[in-house]
Amino acid sequence: MNLIRNENMKIYRRPRTWAMIGILILAVAFMGGVMKWDSSRNDGPAPMPQQNAQTQEQPGGQAEAEKYDEAWAQDLAQQNARLQEQLNRTAEMGEEQREWMTEQIKLNQYYLDHGINPHDLTLWSYVDNSAALILLITLLTVIVAADMIAAEFSWGTIKLLLVGPASRTKVMLSKYISTMIFALMLLLICFAAAFAAGALLEGFGGINLPHLTIGADGAVHEGSMISHSLRVYGLSIVSLLMYVTMAFMISAAFRSSSMAIAFSLLFMLLGNTLTMLLSGYSWVKYLLFPNIDLSQYMEGSQPLRPEMTLGFSIGMLAAYYVVFQLVAWLLFTRRDVAA
Amino acid sequence: MTEAVLQLRNVTKTIGKRNIVDNLTFDILPGEVFGFLGPNGAGKTTTIRMIVGLISMTKGEAIVKGISVRQNFAKAMTHIGAIVENPEMYKFLTGYQNLVHFARRHSGVTKERIDEVVKLLGLQNRIHEKVKRYSLGMRQRLGVAQAILHRPSLLILDEPTNGLDPAGIRELRDYLRKLTREEGLAVIVSSHLLSEMELMCDRVAIIQSGKLVDIRPLQGYKEDPGTKVVIEVDDLPAARRLLSKAFGDSKLSMSVSGQALEIAAERAAIPDIARMLVSEGLDVYGIHAVQKSLEDQFLEITGGEMVV
Numbered sequence: 001m002n003l004i005r006n007e008n009m010k011i012y013r014r015p016r017t018w019a020m021i022g023i024l025i026l027a028v029a030f031m032g033g034v035m036k037w038d039s040s041r042n043d044g045p046a047p048m049p050q051q052n053a054q055t056q057e058q059p060g061g062q063a064e065a066e067k068y069d070e071a072w073a074q075d076l077a078q079q080n081a082r083l084q085e086q087l088n089r090t091a092e093m094g095e096e097q098r099e100w101m102t103e104q105i106k107l108n109q110y111y112l113d114h115g116i117n118p119h120d121l122t123l124w125s126y127v128d129n130s131a132a133l134i135l136l137i138t139l140l141t142v143i144v145a146a147d148m149i150a151a152e153f154s155w156g157t158i159k160l161l162l163v164g165p166a167s168r169t170k171v172m173l174s175k176y177i178s179t180m181i182f183a184l185m186l187l188l189i190c191f192a193a194a195f196a197a198g199a200l201l202e203g204f205g206g207i208n209l210p211h212l213t214i215g216a217d218g219a220v221h222e223g224s225m226i227s228h229s230l231r232v233y234g235l236s237i238v239s240l241l242m243y244v245t246m247a248f249m250i251s252a253a254f255r256s257s258s259m260a261i262a263f264s265l266l267f268m269l270l271g272n273t274l275t276m277l278l279s280g281y282s283w284v285k286y287l288l289f290p291n292i293d294l295s296q297y298m299e300g301s302q303p304l305r306p307e308m309t310l311g312f313s314i315g316m317l318a319a320y321y322v323v324f325q326l327v328a329w330l331l332f333t334r335r336d337v338a339a
Numbered sequence: 340m341t342e343a344v345l346q347l348r349n350v351t352k353t354i355g356k357r358n359i360v361d362n363l364t365f366d367i368l369p370g371e372v373f374g375f376l377g378p379n380g381a382g383k384t385t386t387i388r389m390i391v392g393l394i395s396m397t398k399g400e401a402i403v404k405g406i407s408v409r410q411n412f413a414k415a416m417t418h419i420g421a422i423v424e425n426p427e428m429y430k431f432l433t434g435y436q437n438l439v440h441f442a443r444r445h446s447g448v449t450k451e452r453i454d455e456v457v458k459l460l461g462l463q464n465r466i467h468e469k470v471k472r473y474s475l476g477m478r479q480r481l482g483v484a485q486a487i488l489h490r491p492s493l494l495i496l497d498e499p500t501n502g503l504d505p506a507g508i509r510e511l512r513d514y515l516r517k518l519t520r521e522e523g524l525a526v527i528v529s530s531h532l533l534s535e536m537e538l539m540c541d542r543v544a545i546i547q548s549g550k551l552v553d554i555r556p557l558q559g560y561k562e563d564p565g566t567k568v569v570i571e572v573d574d575l576p577a578a579r580r581l582l583s584k585a586f587g588d589s590k591l592s593m594s595v596s597g598q599a600l601e602i603a604a605e606r607a608a609i610p611d612i613a614r615m616l617v618s619e620g621l622d623v624y625g626i627h628a629v630q631k632s633l634e635d636q637f638l639e640i641t642g643g644e645m646v647v
Contacts, residue, residue, distance in 0.1 A: 002443035002444065003443070003444065005443060006440050006443050006444070009432070009436065009439075009440060010429060010432075010440070013429075013431055013432055013436065014431050015431070155427055155429065155430070156424075156425065156427030157427045157428065157429060159393060159423040159424070159427065160421075160422075160423070160426075160427065160428075160441065160482075160485065162391075162392065162393055163391040163392070163393065163416065163419070163421045163423065164416055164441070164444040164445075165413045165414070165416040165417045165444060165445060165489075166413060166416075166444055167412060167413050334395075336388075336393065336394040336395060337388065337393040337394065
């Protein structure tokens with residue numbers, strides 16, 4: 001649709017947009033650099049503390065560890081022995097912690113059996129870590145989204161934009177879709193840049209490494225790394241979508257783009273702190289922010305309130321999404337453009 | 340009679356309890372430049388924004404070429420091109436990109452059409468420069484270009500002369516004339532600058548406090564019966580007697596200074612009046628027709644409240 005092409009033109013013809021893309025690529029490069037530097041620093045002086053650790057270690061652990069000749073494998077074996085020891089010794093351990101430990105032991109053993117060093121940097125470690133940068137992408141997209149409608153007001157171009165043979169609903173939809181395309185593009189760039197950084201620094205050697213998980217049946221499963229990475233990305237996209245839609249609504253509400261950007265970022269950054277402060281109350285689960293991170297249900301970590309479930313969160317998010325869209329639509333289509 | 344391009348029917352906007360625009364009804368005919376005149380805050384801009392759908396109407400109907408703006412906004416807008424107040428453009432885009440942007444919204448605006456409009460408005464030399472480097476006059480022209488891209492039947496310019504220097508105003512006026520001639524469109528211009536309107540428009544509507552006060556043609560107003568003939572003679576009472584016999588008492592009045600007689604008559608009546616006075620032996624010092632300028636008429640109509 002031509003309207004979307006228009007909106008895209010307005011996004012990509014602004015120098016600001018290219019600065020954002022530049023920042024993102026730089027961030028990925030920086031992250032890759034730090035990871036590489038960090039791992040090479042660990043590799044260097046590692047043997048020394050290793051020696052100390054071994055001398056302090058229980059004899060059982062050491063015996064187990066000596067079966068392996070590589071340092072990382074000895075490390076892993078020791079860790080397993082230690083965990084096992086703790087598991088046997090301390091009876092008052094919580095059920096969850098016990099479970100976590102057994103799983104960890106199983107995972108470590110699997111690594112040992114297959115000769116995989118989990119701490120070795122592979123291409124996928126970069127891609128995985130780059131998922132953390134989705135926060136940055138969200139930030140950038142929120143800025144663009146908040147600017148989308150409000151900027152037309154501050155430029156005064158809204159008048160010309162609306163005096164055209166397109167209903168306001170269509171104008172708004174085209175803006176929303178362009179924002180989403182922009183977000184998608186940033187995600188792709190981030191993924192590609194992380195992939196490239198990984199390939200550049202580590203080579204393609206690790207590309208076929210499996211991603212290990214412990215299934216419900218207690219056995220170790222091999223999954224493909226790419227599906228794991230995509231899932232990490234996918235979950236982040238949910239929060240991206242929510243924040244951007246919220247920013248879009250705020251954009252429709254304010255006529256000044258700086259106000260819209262400021263408020264969107266404020267909500268985004270303060271939201272989590274606020275919910276943490278309020279986490280004692282049960283109504284906090286009806287707020288947007290505790291629901292926005294769906295990965296809390298995946299990784300076995302605790303949601304904010306014990307009664308929250310994945311279904312509940314998805315429902316809440318859907319409800320918020322509809323409300324955001326509706327409010328934005330009402331504000332945008334009903335308002336008199338007088339200024 | 341040709342069908343009106345735009346029909347306003349009882350258009351009303353109420354904010355709070357005040358009627359910003361009160362029951363406006365008038366028609367705009369094809370090919371005319373229609374002035375929309377009124378003091379600041381009279382509701383000109385509000386009316387125009389209601390026509391183009393930027394502001395909702397409380398009551399009434401605006402019909403463009405038979406299509407109601409309220410009921411079929413998108414279709415009605417294909418017949419309208421508008422600049423509302425200053426021609427705001429995307430400053431980070433070039434003039435050409437701006438035009439492409441607006442052209443995309445309409446179906447059937449070709450590349451050739453864009454070039455044609457660019458040439459028509461004399462922008463071809465700098466069209467590929469960023470708009471932020473344009474002067475206000477050039478932006479104004481780019482705004483007009485944007486508004487006529489899709490060959491609308493009606494061009495709406497809200498306060499087009501705001502912020503333009505005299506040369507820019509003249510330039511704009513020339514372009515408008517050219518456009519009505521070459522593209523055959525009807526133009527609505529709103530302004531509070533009377534002298535401008537006098538030069539630009541075929542007809543003006545005068546509104547005050549949201550109410551339509553008067554619509555009058557401008558070209559024909561010299562032959563208006565409102566024209567007066569001022570007669571300066573030595574014996575005023577005698578002249579008065581003579582003239583009241585010839586024209587009737589109601590058309591006579593003393594001038595403000597008390598030194599001359601004013602009579603409501605056309606310019607063509609002057610030789611007769613002169614002959615009559617001279618043949619009766621009166622000394623005539625001067626007889627001349629006085630046309631009320633639009634400004635006089637306007638001030639008379641609006642009660643002199645406006646500040647130009």
